[in-house]
Structure formats: C-alpha cells, structure tokens
Amino acid sequence: MTERRIDVFFYGLFMDAELLRRNEVTPAEPRPAHVDGFQLRIGQRATLIPSSGARAYGMLFALTHAELERLYSGPGLEHYRPEGVLARTLDGGDCPALCYNLREAPSNDDRNPEYAARLQGVLSNLGFPAEYVASVA
Numbered sequence: 001m002t003e004r005r006i007d008v009f010f011y012g013l014f015m016d017a018e019l020l021r022r023n024e025v026t027p028a029e030p031r032p033a034h035v036d037g038f039q040l041r042i043g044q045r046a047t048l049i050p051s052s053g054a055r056a057y058g059m060l061f062a063l064t065h066a067e068l069e070r071l072y073s074g075p076g077l078e079h080y081r082p083e084g085v086l087a088r089t090l091d092g093g094d095c096p097a098l099c100y101n102l103r104e105a106p107s108n109d110d111r112n113p114e115y116a117a118r119l120q121g122v123l124s125n126l127g128f129p130a131e132y133v134a135s136v137a
Contacts, residue, residue, distance in 0.1 A: 003064040007097040009035060009087045011058035012046035013115070014071070016122050020061070025071055027061035032126060033087040033095065034058070040136065042116050043106020045076065048099065057128045060087055060097055072100060079103060113137075 005028055013019055020027045035058070039051035048056050063071075072080055080100040087097045116137050123133045 003066060005029075005062035005064055006068075007060050007087070007095055008063050008068065009033060009058050009060055009085055009097040009099040011035075011040060011048055011056050011099070013119060013122060015059040015126060017059075017061070020071070023071055023074070025063060025067040027063065029060070029062040031060040031095070032057070032090045032128070033060045034090070035085045035087050035099065038085070041105050042112060042119070042136065043110035044112045045102075045115060046119065047080075047102040047105055049101075049105045055132075057123065057132050058087075059126065060089065060095055068098070068100075 007029075017027045017030060034055050035048070036055050037050060037052060038048040038056045039054035040056045041047050041049050068082075072078070079102055081103055082098045082100050085097055085099040087095045087099075089095060120133050120136050123136065124130075
C-alpha cells in the first residue's frame with residue numbers, strides 16, 4: 001500500500017522539483033499557485049508572513065508525510081512549522097494545503113542576497129509574474 005499524499009505549498013527554493021528530487025522527495029501533481037494574505041520575507045531563508053492585501057506565489061506539490069519529515073529535518077529547516085493555507089492555482093481552483101513557515105520572521109535587516117538571487121531564478125524559470133520576481137530581494 002502506498003502512503004497517502006497531501007498538498008504542500010512551497011514558496012522558496014523547494015519550488016524547484018529537481019531540488020526536491022535531490023532531497024529524496026518525489027514531487028507529484030505540480031501546480032503553480034498563490035496564497036493571498038501572505039508576503040514573502042527573505043532572511044537567511046524564505047518564509048511567509050501574514051500581510052493584508054499581499055500575495056505570494058509558489059508551487060503546489062503532492063508529497064507524503066514521510067517525505068515532508070525527511071525534507072524538513074535537514075540542517076536549518078528544523079525551525080519551520082506546518083500551517084494550513086488556502087492556495088489558489090493559477091487556473092483558478094482553490095486547494096487547501098500545508099505550508100511550512102518559520103516560527104519567527106527574520107528581521108528586516110537579515111538578508112541573504114545569494115538565496116534571493118537563486119529564488120528569483122527559480123521563480124523566473126517557473127514563469128511567475130515578472131513584477132513578483134523583481135520584488136524578491
């Protein structure tokens with residue numbers, strides 16, 4: 001019997017399916033999506049913070065619980081916690097999903113330009129809106 005898959009919304013480098021595969025995760029059902037009411041914040045890594053009127057873009061994938069445990073047990077990822085979000089696929093469908101966020105948002109002066117540049121590349125390769133890609137800093 002195969003383990004049940006659940007939808008997960010990724011907004012950082014884990015939007016890259018190849019990166020997931022290198023982490024022994026088999027992403028299924030890839031769908032570009034966004035969540036409203038959240039803003040992307042980049043410190044050493046990315047997180048989403050609640051922000052009225054904001055929108056964050058990302059990818060929905062179906063993963064197993066075992067894959068999520070393996071993925072978020074990596075160095076630096078243990079501070080992320082799952083929370084429920086309502087993602088909207090770019091074709092207009094709503095999808096409840098898990099989304100992993102930091103317990104505490106990075107400070108405004110905490111920056112990682114290398115991470116931001118890599119994230120811009122992933123967002124651009126996935127075809128997200130140019131203005132959103134440009135806003136990632």
